[in-house]
Amino acid sequence: MTEPLLGKTAIVTGAARGIGRAYALRLARLGADVVVSDLNLAGAAKIGETLTADTVMAEIEALGRRAIGVEGNLIDRAAAEDLARRSLEAFGRIDVLVNNAGVAVARNSGTHASDTTPEAFDYLIDANLKTAHNCCAAVVPAMKTQGSGAIVNVSSQTGVALLDDGNLAIYGAAKAGVAYLTRTLAAELGPHGIRVNAIAPGIVMTERLRQLDASMGVGTDAQLEAIALRRFATTDDMANVMEFLTTDLSSYVTGQVISACGGVVLHPN
Numbered sequence: 001m002t003e004p005l006l007g008k009t010a011i012v013t014g015a016a017r018g019i020g021r022a023y024a025l026r027l028a029r030l031g032a033d034v035v036v037s038d039l040n041l042a043g044a045a046k047i048g049e050t051l052t053a054d055t056v057m058a059e060i061e062a063l064g065r066r067a068i069g070v071e072g073n074l075i076d077r078a079a080a081e082d083l084a085r086r087s088l089e090a091f092g093r094i095d096v097l098v099n100n101a102g103v104a105v106a107r108n109s110g111t112h113a114s115d116t117t118p119e120a121f122d123y124l125i126d127a128n129l130k131t132a133h134n135c136c137a138a139v140v141p142a143m144k145t146q147g148s149g150a151i152v153n154v155s156s157q158t159g160v161a162l163l164d165d166g167n168l169a170i171y172g173a174a175k176a177g178v179a180y181l182t183r184t185l186a187a188e189l190g191p192h193g194i195r196v197n198a199i200a201p202g203i204v205m206t207e208r209l210r211q212l213d214a215s216m217g218v219g220t221d222a223q224l225e226a227i228a229l230r231r232f233a234t235t236d237d238m239a240n241v242m243e244f245l246t247t248d249l250s251s252y253v254t255g256q257v258i259s260a261c262g263g264v265v266l267h268p269n
Contacts, residue, residue: 003031009091014101016043022235033066080134113169128174149194186255195254202261228263
């Protein structure tokens with residue numbers, strides 16, 4: 001089938017720009033109606049990312065699919081529950097959840113474990129791990145009722161293997177937590193026909209990354225040389241893995257963390 005998700009509904013968090021936008025557009029091309037969730041639905045303009053329409057929702061509609069946008073801070077469980085409720089009101093079902101929302105750095109804090117402020121620690125854990133847990137908990141009742149569903153959490157290469165000098169330490173700890181959460185949910189929800197997997201992206205060349213301060217230590221020449229394929233990832237590279245995990249191509253795959261890093265991590269997760 002060219003549209004294996006036809007008639008299904010997908011939620012993508014952090015979908016207003018970058019990798020999340022790529023996930024949302026790919027799901028629409030696969031036939032799904034899409035709920036675009038973000039803290040700021042106009043986030044692409046903020047970083048200079050060019051859309052093909054006024055909004056990501058309009059881009060999806062141009063592909064012949066239905067779309068709604070839902071703004072909210074998913075650190076708040078009530079916002080996650082509102083996201084699920086509005087998705088059901090709009091489309092009547094929830095078949096796919098892609099937990100892409102997250103952030104790697106916090107303002108006014110270092111990126112190493114020893115110089116991360118308490119406020120930054122809480123923020124990074126909340127934005128990466130708590131949001132994923134909140135959204136999973138919010139959609140599970142609908143998926144259990146259907147007896148089916150696919151959840152894709154987004155971990156990180158940093159949650160699997162250390163960056164140089166332990167950079168992005170608390171972000172990595174949060175993403176390692178996402179990987180563990182993925183496995184526990186797979187064990188819990190498998191009997192209900194719900195598959196739960198994760199993607200651990202390597203360094204993805206987005207507009208946001210191009211603007212990232214070099215002092216953050218991400219996207220360096222040394223990191224490029226450490227990649228077996230000798231290139232940073234594109235957003236389409238990540239969408240390809242997401243497509244596998246949200247369609248029947250992966251019907252017997254659950255509880256797995258796929259390291260999509262171009263060959264930086266060459267050992268079992």
